[in-house]
Amino acid sequence: MAPLAYVVESDTTYIFYEYPQHGTLFDLLHGRSDDNVLDWKSRFAIAVGICRGLAILHGGSLFTDRIILLHVSTSSIFMKHLHQPLIGDIELGRAFGSSQFAVAVGYVPPEYAYVMRVTEAGNMYSFGVIMLELLTGKPAISEGIELAKWIIQHEDLGEVVDSRVSGNSVQVHQQMLLLLQIALQCLSVSPSERPDAKGLLETLLTPCQQFGI
Helix, strand or coil, X not given: CCCCEEEECCCCEEEECCCCCCCEHHXXXXXXXXXXXXXXXXXXXXXXXXXXXXXXXXXXXXXXXXXXXXXXXXXXXXXXXXXXXXXXXXXXXXXXXXXXXXCCCCXXXXXXXXXCCCCHHHHHHHHHHHHHHHHHCCCCEECCEEHHHHHHCCCCHHHCCCHHHHCCCHHHHHHHHHHHHHHHHHCXXXXXXXXXXXXXXXXXXXXXXXXXX
16 A cells, blocks of 8 residues: 655654555454454455465566565554455555564564564564454454464464354354464464465465355
C-alpha cells in the first residue's frame, strides 16, 4: 500500500495512507468484542493475502527490484476489505534498503540481534507471528510475554487456537492446527529453515481449495 504523503520534522516522521475502511489488522483482531469476532474463513483468507503480497515483493520482477520490508506486523497490514489485506510501509523498504530495520517488539527474529539488517527470512518470521495472532486471537506481545515464546511453552497446541473461532467445529479446529504447524515453520530459529514466501504461498493454496476460500 503506497503512502499518499510524507511529513519529515526534526525529531518525527509522519506517513499518510488512504484510510482503510476496517483499519489495520491489529484493530480487526484485537479491537473487537467477543460478539464481533473475525471468523475463520476471513482469517485464513487474510493469511493467504499477506503471503501473496510478500511473495510478490520478495520475488521482484523485470521492472522492479525485490523489496524487503523494514516492518511487518498486524499494525502495518491495512484492511480495505475483510478479505483484502494491504501491506504497508513498502516505500520505507525502498528508501532505506536492508541496512536498517524497525521491527516491532514481538515480531523480531532472533538473528536480528547480530545480523542488524532486514532479510527475507526475517520478514517470514514476522509473518509467522502474524499467523499466530490470527490463530490464537492474542497480540504479538501481552503482559511482557512474546506470543512466539508463549506458544512454544505449550505442550498441547490444540489448546492455543482461538476457541471463539473454532467453537465446536472439529473441521475448523483441524484446519487451524494445520496452519499453526505452518506458522511454526516460519518461527524456526535458523533462518535457512524458514519457508520462502513463494513456497509458503503454494503450501497455503492447497488447503485453500479445501477450505472453500
